[in-house]
Amino acid sequence: MGTRTQDRWLEEIIQLAREGHQLLIVHGAGSLITDALARRQAQTVFIDGQRVTTPEVMEDVIREMRGTANLEVVSLCRRVGLSAVGLSGADGGFFDAAPLSLSQQLGLVGQVGTVHSALVTALWDLAMIPVVAPLAPAVGSGKILNINGDWAASGLAQQLDADVLLYYTDTGGVRMDADDAATLLTNLAESKADALIAAGRISRGMIPKVRAALAASNKGVGWVGIGSWYHPEMTTQVVGGKEM
Ligand SMILES: Nc1ncnc2c1ncn2[C@@H]1O[C@H](COP(=O)(O)OP(=O)(O)O)[C@@H](O)[C@H]1O
């Protein structure tokens, strides 16, 4: 996000916070982690848009995700007078990580397990915004697992009974042709998503976003959208009941 985009996005968040909505922000740290790996000549490997997380990669993931990225989002909020609190799944026992069927290939990667909403409810009562770094202790072993940010947002939205789940991305949503902005789709049924993924038209980082979005929609999250960093006004429009 450039500075101007950040400011416009924050304005949306400020407006919703003023209206008393219970907001929760989930972020990733994709490019920060990839840069950190490159600095020490380690390879970045993705399978269907999810990062393969070896124990060595995990050191960078923890530092960039819970450290750099999380503090940056919290500080951004702070700069405009919003009080935000950074947390991972470990903090206040918020949520744990359950194994994934792909765990063997992906390494230290999990999915959102059980969510305990006490901490976020308390933060909302204090008019504070939880900012979530998608890392959580595995059920049983307590070992920290990396959770894809798109899947984390979906899992938390499902279990916190969210009314709205919004993803922001650089391409402004799902396109029929990833390289052609004119082919942006305004809605997407699961059968069509499956076909586009099978045909390779939805690829890389858009795969977990689409799958996680559909999972949330199927599990009762009322309005799920994938939109653009560059048009953050969708945020207040959607929450205000005016669809994009
Ligand atoms: N059909 C598609 N429509 C839009 N983007 C797509 C599509 N297929 C693949 N992509 C890729 O998905 C990327 C978004 O996912 P990702 O790189 O993980 O970003 P982030 O999760 O940070 O928003 C886009 O930059 C684009 O390169």
Ligand SMILES: [Mg+2]
């Ligand atoms: Mg991504």
